[in-house]
Amino acid sequence: PIIQEYHESSGINAEYGGIDANAKHTSDMDVNKIKGNVNPAAPVKSVRIRVGRSFNGFGLSPGITKQQRLDLEKLLASAFSNFDGDLKGNYYPLLGMDERVRQQLVDDHFLFVSGDPNLQVAGMERDWPEGRGIFHNKDKTFLVWVNEEDLTRIIC
Secondary structure, X not given: OHHHHHHHHOOHHHHHOOOOOOOXXXXXXXXXXXXXXXXXXXXXXXXXXXXXXXXXXXOOOOOOOHHHHHHHHHHHHHHHOOOOHHHOEEEEEOOOOOHHHHHHHHXXXXXXXXXXXXXXXXXXXXXXXXXXXEEEEOOOOOEEEEOOOOOEEEEO
């Protein structure tokens, strides 16, 4: 109901018909059904995909406790250690991060930093930098931010 109310009040309902209250989300991951109009001669060098995830039993960023944040970091670091193949890599906690590693991640434009006033006002930077970090695979083509704005943000 909240989603329908939002779309009705934003004018989308009038323009596009809105979202039916009985609508169901369906996923179709069949890549053969993707039809695009991308010019093959376009100078696209790379594409970045970002997905934020939350976890059952852990508060969302504005309300997560320090202990939940630390527990989630421990859980994810353990999961990352089981990755193999092209996903194998390292987890780097922000707390105690080696300065050379930190600078390289900054230079690569991969590391998130403190200081966003919107995140601070929302309480998302409490206990900074504890319970936060970044995982990346060897080739730095798969990254996971831990406990930044989202509980995890997957970037590939």
